């Protein structure tokens with residue numbers, strides 16, 4: 001249960017305001033998140049972390065001297081957008097390049113990856129390091145698929161200390177990867193979390209039972225048991241982590257290890273200390289040297305009850321970074337020489353994109369595209385709850401609100417640029433950026449890619465004909481498959497997009513007018529979306545809950561089918577006899 005909130009939709013934005021007001025000596029707000037409010041050494045690497053909100057102190061609480069330089073902050077449990085990340089990275093950049101580091105989640109991977117490309121295109125050197133410490137989320141053979149949980153803390157700390165010490169971007173990235181390779185976590189949960197305004201927990205665990213290996217958004221673990229005594233839980237943690245030592249680490253007297261016992265949201269510090277008492281005994285029984293352990297909350301799962309243990313196996317370089325002083329709102333150690341505050345004026349602002357000139361025909365098309373977007377917004381709002389319910393069966397239940405945020409952002413931007421005389425291509429490209437920016441998450445990134453592809457194909461010159469529209473949809477399909485890496489059969493929106501695009505191209509090639517060709521393709525899409533109910537998910541948040549999702553269609557497939565059906569209706573209404581947009 002969340003007791004204190006105003007509008008649930010404003011929760012993520014309002015918490016940033018309050019967090020910054022309470023920590024102004026260390027952080028300041030920029031579009032997309034926060035950066036340090038103190039001056040960093042010119043020429044040093046900026047470490048930019050980030051992810052969804054709801055995991056405090058990850059990510060904003062870990063920004064400050066000796067820790068990260070900035071944090072991109074998404075909505076609750078949804079990755080920030082590439083635009084947010086770029087804004088934060090620009091503001092944090094000290095001239096030495098940017099390291100982007102975050103937990104391994106599909107939406108984060110897509111948005112941070114795009115942000116990295118954009119920063120490089122602007123001439124800012126950039127590297128990406130994903131954190132994959134959760135040993136229960138995938139086997140050793142698939143170690144790259146593991147989730148990032150409280151290992152975020154150790155990896156961010158090492159990267160940040162290396163940046164503070166003046167290492168080059170390549171060295172900082174190499175140390176961060178090394179820290180990740182030597183960090184392992186194992187967690188348990190006793191109850192689900194309930195997001196602001198929700199009446200039900202996002203997921204639940206039977207009273208008196210414990211989920212072993214559960215993720216920080218309710219992703220399933222590897223097994224369940226009765227809730228044990230504190231000492232037994234400590235033994236479960238230590239046994240699991242000692243059974244999977246990273247390459248190059250030996251369990252021998254004197255081996256040095258950093259230990260982090262992490263509360264996942266609503267377990268008391270006193271309970272954590274009782275558990276840590278036994279964790280420390282067990283590690284010492286193995287004659288391991290525990291270096292500067294941490295007990296507290298570092299990466300939470302909103303108000304989920306649970307805890308995790310993280311071990312980072314140290315060598316000299318990692319130990320030096322782990323022990324270095326830090327002064328962030330939620331993580332302090334040693335004493336830093338307090339840096340000078342930045343002037344308010346020293347903050348880079350996001351720049352507005354100019355509207356390129358467009359032909360009259362393309363401006364008229366832009367008005368029709370705007371009307372179509374308007375209709376899509378109505379349909380998505382009407383179906384948001386149902387899309388959320390479908391997503392909650394095996395995902396995190398936020399598909400409806402994510403799509404709603406995205407389409408409303410896209411519509412507002414489209415209205416704005418249409419009023420400034422944008423052509424259809426520019427209108428769609430700017431709507432695409434706004435969609436990705438406001439929605440965040442996996443589908444936000446992918447809809448951004450799709451609309452950009454269509455907008456680029458339409459351009460701002462001629463009135464788009466059926467061939468051009470079909471080509472744009474084909475490019476959207478290829479773009480989504482390139483970025484998301486899903487194939488038909490993986491139970492994603494790709495299972496609708498591929499038959500939809502193929503059917504549209506075939507009908508256009510046969511000479512059908514656009515409204516008719518689109519209508520045929522939309523019917524194919526509807527059938528394909530329903531058929532995803534029989535598939536097992538292989539991508540995204542739904543993957544670990546594969547069996548549970550049998551019988552339910554994929555949420556992203558259903559929303560795509562709804563959208564193309566709406567476009568079909570609008571095309572018929574807008575142009576009873578026409579053949580173009």
Ligand SMILES: Nc1ncnc2c1ncn2[C@@H]1O[C@H](COP(=O)(O)OP(=O)(O)O)[C@@H](O)[C@H]1O
Nearest residue numbers: 107399402441442443484486492493540555556
């Ligand atoms: N790799 C991928 N490629 C294409 N579509 C994907 C991929 N991963 C997930 N999806 C789609 O995204 C939908 C989930 O979107 P959403 O709930 O907004 O994202 P998140 O899982 O980040 O919260 C899924 O139902 C699926 O259709």
Ligand SMILES: O=C(COP(=O)(O)O)[C@@H](O)CO
Nearest residue numbers: 051052077079105106107441
């Ligand atoms: O949920 C998060 C990002 O995951 P998505 O892939 O966008 O669902 C976030 O809370 C962790 O950064």
